[in-house]
Amino acid sequence: MSEATIWQPRSAWAGLAAPGRHGRQAAEPGDEAGVRLSLREGIGLATLIAAEGQEAALARTLSRSFGLPLPETGTAHFAGERGLVWSAPGQWLAVAGTREGLHGLATALRGLAAVSDQSDGRALLRVSGRSARAALAKGVAVDLHPRAFRAGRSAVTSIAHIGAQIWQRDEAPTYEIAVARSFAGSFWSWLAHAAVEFGYAVESGAGP
Missing domain, CATH: 3.30.70.1520 (Heterotetrameric sarcosine oxidase)
Known part of the structure; x- marks a missing residue:
């Protein structure tokens, strides 16, 4: 008699985002990545x-x-x-x-x-760091300059031709982006390429 299959939840970012430092490496000890990507799980x-x-x-x-x-x-x-x-x-x-x-x-x-x-239907990501705005500006179809988009602003837009919802949490700046779960792979591929020149760090878990 075969054993029953036990289904386990799978992250929208599984197999895509490897925790750690990627792209441009630190020039000296303590040099932070220009972009921080926090995988928002369990939200x-x-x-x-x-x-x-x-x-x-x-x-x-x-x-x-x-x-x-x-x-x-x-x-x-x-x-x-x-x-x-x-x-x-x-x-x-x-x-x-x-x-x-x-x-x-x-x-x-x-x-x-x-x-x-929509908890299982969307993939959510937090983007922060000193180069977060510069990386996102490569593909986000709205003006992210502080004079147009500040903390407390949101937009339904496209990012690299992918439908997305973006909002800015603070002036650091820190952004959160939600995309349909089925587009998580395409979105991650674009974002990793956009952030690689600045160096980016991937953090798993919900985070503060």
């Missing part, structure tokens, strides 16, 4: 689509239960790892540091919004 993601005529009520409920205001067009609001990111008119992406962090959201928003779990 909770869900799309919210407001029911007709319920956006104001949705905003009140989210403020009360999620602790964040509903972002206006092209913006994102975060408190630690919990956040809301504008996605389209009447649509937002809810983010939590763990999948459990979104439990109960669909129940709380019943009648106010359609809630669709």
Whole structure:
């Protein structure tokens, strides 16, 4: 009698991103990589689509239960790892540091919004470091200059012809990018090539 197969979760970045230093190596001890790529694993993601005529009520409920205001067009609001990111008119992406962090959201928003779990459907990556903006500017189809895109801004755009959602977490700058899981390989291939001249470090795990 054959043994039952036990399925194990597989990272969207498995087989693509090897932790460690890549590309241009340190010129001297202690020289940091120009780009840091943090693989965001175990993150909770869900799309919210407001029911007709319920956006104001949705905003009140989210403020009360999620602790964040509903972002206006092209913006994102975060408190630690919990956040809301504008996605389209009447649509937002809810983010939590763990999948459990979104439990109960669909129940709380019943009648106010359609809630669709995206935790397994998207691959999420954090990009930071002194050369993060320069690396991303090679393929991101929006102006990332601080006068146009600062902390708290978000965009639904394309990166190297791949549909993506990007938001800026702080002025360091630190960005987070979500792509469809099926495009993780193509996106990683582009990003690794874009960052190689600056030297990049890959970090596994959710990170702070």
